[in-house]
Amino acid sequence: MRFPGYALELGSLAAWAVLVALSLWHNLDLLDGQAREVAAARARMLFSVVETTRLWNARHGGLYAPVSEDSPPNEWLDDPLRDVAVDGRLYTKINPAYMTRQMSELMDRHGGMTFRLTSLKPIRPGNAPDPWETQALRRFQQGGTEVLERVTDDNSDQYRFMGRLLVEEACQQCHANQGYKLGEVRGGISVTFDAAQVLAEINPQKQQTIVLHLVGYVLLAGATLAFLTWLRAGWRQLAQAKAEQEAMVAERTQELRRAVEDLGRSNTELENFAYAVSHDLQEPLRMIGSYAQLIDRRYTHQLDADGREFLGFMTDGAQRMKQMIDDLLAYSRAGRTxxxxxxxxxxxxxxxxxxxxxxxxxxxxxxxxxxxxxxxxxxxxxxxxxxxxxxxxxxxxxxxxxxxxxxxxxxxxxxxxxxxxxxxxxxxxxxxxxxxxxxxxxxxxxxxxxxxxxxxxxxxxxxxxxxxxxxxxxxxxxxxxxxxxxxxxxxxxxxxxxxxxxxxx
Ligand code: HEC
Structure with missing residues (x-):
């Protein structure tokens, strides 16, 4: 058995890479979501301040302010009481839209966030929406209440927010003649600011997350490689032990086979020897037997009783020995045939x-x-x-x-x-x-x-x-x-x- 090749290492490194990448992607996504929440909160705050101020203004039917270079009479406001003189000073009516524009200009000077009043049907052409605002306003007409988007192009990365302005009782004194009804969308206020403002809070966290994931990946990969290396070493040891054992068994088997062969050879030699001896003993034995018979036949009358008895023993012995040799040969043959x-x-x-x-x-x-x-x-x-x-x-x-x-x-x-x-x-x-x-x-x-x-x-x-x-x-x-x-x-x-x-x- 072989340990699988280094594909195991590559495979686990790749698997960890995919897992860590997924986790990183998920966490960055969470942070982006967080950034978006922060942006939305900021924009909503500004919008509601502006909206409230406008409502306050509208409920007063517009407010008078001294005419100045920065605040000339509003050419779009159709109102007989637009300009009034009190004690020789000239005052002009500031309707909500005009106020909004003035606030917006003040805000622009601070940089950072800007906001703007707009409508799909502007009385004042300058209030016409840009393409993004047009889209947002259309969404309001379909029932949307607010829009937030991160808009990125070559030289800017901005969050853009838009909240809707509905027609209320207080608006109608000036807008009823345009055919608006209560509750209709009159327009919206768009809020814009650089994404960097929010991302400045999120980016360090993002960097931290990336570093953590990198470190995590290195640790995981290192631990995995160490574990696999340890496993490989163990495996190699096991294989070596097994090989040694097999070699030992083979050696023992060889020894045993040799011993068996030796035994077989000496056994064969012994049997051959027994066969040869038995075979060769037959002839002298036959001679003893036949000469004993000859003595018995020819000289029996010359022997006394003892002599005849001894001769009888001799013939008997020869006979028994012949039987034994015959049997031995039969035994040998059983082994040789x-x-x-x-x-x-x-x-x-x-x-x-x-x-x-x-x-x-x-x-x-x-x-x-x-x-x-x-x-x-x-x-x-x-x-x-x-x-x-x-x-x-x-x-x-x-x-x-x-x-x-x-x-x-x-x-x-x-x-x-x-x-x-x-x-x-x-x-x-x-x-x-x-x-x-x-x-x-x-x-x-x-x-x-x-x-x-x-x-x-x-x-x-x-x-x-x-x-x-x-x-x-x-x-x-x-x-x-x-x-x-x-x-x-x-x-x-x-x-x-x-x-x-x-x-x-
Ligand atoms: C005193 C009169 C007056 C009142 C009250 C008033 N508006 Fe206006 N509004 C105007 C005038 C005049 C304009 C025209 C453009 C400008 O002044 O910039 C305008 C412009 C707007 C615009 C910008 C688009 C455009 O048509 O140029 C919106 C949106 C708007 N008004 C919403 C409202 C809402 C909502 C209310 C009620 C909360 C309201 N207005 C109350 C006079 C008024």
Whole structure:
């Protein structure tokens, strides 16, 4: 397994960038909203002062002020009492619109905020609205009550506000003749000021927000990178540990394989040696036997009773040794003969084994039966005959003196294929001997009455194992023994390679 490439780092940096940017955008937007609120509050304040002053003026039907250069009579005011003289001084009527204009001019001198009276239907052309004001006034006609906008162009950045002026009772003394009705929109007062005034309060906060976000991004990115680096290091360590472990396991496996090979080789050598020795012993043994027979035939009358007895022992010994060598060779052969697994009907194998045991069966009055049908397995017929022959033969041999021999052969499915069971009612095998009896020349009973060299089970075990199975002993109830062994099912005729190796002697 590999740790994903540096895409993880890039991806998380990008993800943080997007998140932080979103947050920054949101916060700046909030601040802009705040600025707008401040601007609106300022503009509304000025508007309402002007509006109130105008209303106050209107309710007086206009106010008189001395005529001066700055305050000449209003040419647009159509009123017979517009100009009056008191004590030789000239006074003129200041209607609300004229007052508004004068206030506005005063305000202009202070700079900063300005305001202006306007209408879509101005009596005085100078009160005509500019394009922005036209828009705002149109909105009032559609029901709007105020308009606030930040208007930016090449050389200015301004907040523009407009509040509406409705026709009231007090207005009608001068405006009724123009056809206005109460409650109608007569016009509006627009308030304008540089956005900088408000932004000056907001900008430091904006800068702070930007810096905070930058710092936040750097911290987040740094922490993420550190975490990923830590993760990567851990991962690398883990991978290294795993590789080391795998290397160790491989090494151990190699050692084990070598040990097994060594063992197999020495085993093979030993078996070859045993085979060679057994084979070579046959000839001298045959000579001993035949010369002992010759002495017996030709010189028996020259020997006394002791001599004849000794000669008898000698012939016996030679005979037993021949039997042992034959068995050893059979055992060796079981290990050396090549196995070509074929489908084999076990019933046929059992019949052949019983045919070979005819004499022993008659002698022991033994009965061999099958429990159920026997399956078809994969194996070498002649060797399997040997196994059943040895097992049934043992049952006959180790019979109980008080019981007629009953042997039951059965088979049942087993994870490895089939389990074949040969059950007898003989003298049984003590638990302590259950491993030993499968070794060469290990007889269960040293009873001389029971003939045999004790190699039958060793051969059976070798054959079963070379077929890829295993063999064991169980108790039979109420008396006797069950020999069990497994064989591969047909057509799974593959013999495990380890067994083939062992058999390549
Ligand atoms: C004493 C008379 C008088 C009264 C009262 C009066 N106005 Fe006017 N108004 C005028 C005159 C004259 C003008 C013409 C332009 C100017 O004087 O600048 C005018 C102009 C205006 C204008 C500017 C647009 C234009 O037509 O030039 C608006 C808006 C306006 N009046 C609204 C009102 C409202 C609202 C009231 C009531 C609160 C009101 N006026 C009361 C005399 C009056």
């Amino acid at each position: 090549e196995i070509n697994p074929q489908p084999v009907a076990l019933q046929r194998v059992l019949d052949a084994a019983l045919a070979n045991l005819t004499a022993a069966l008659q002698e022991s009055n033994g009965q061999v039966t099958c429990d159920g049908t026997l399956p078809v397995v994969a194996g070498e017929v002649s060797m399997l005959v040997r196994v059943l022959q040895n097992l049934v033969g043992n049952a006959l041999k180790y019979r109980h003196p008080d019981r007629d021999v009953q042997v039951v052969v059965s088979a049942r499915p087993h994870p490895e294929g089939w389990e074949i069971r040969v059950a007898d009612n003989g003298i049984g095998v003590p638990a302590s001997a259950r491993e030993r009896i499968f070794q060469v020349f290990q007889r269960l009973h040293s009873n001389a009455a029971i003939s045999g060299t004790g190699i039958g089970l060793a051969i059976a075990k070798k054959v079963v194992e070379r077929h890829g199975g295993h063999i064991w002993v169980e108790d039979n109830q109420p008396h006797g023994t069950v020999f069990c062994f497994t064989l591969p099912d047909h057509p799974a005729v593959d013999v495990p390679s380890s067994q083939q190796q062992g058999g390549a002697n």
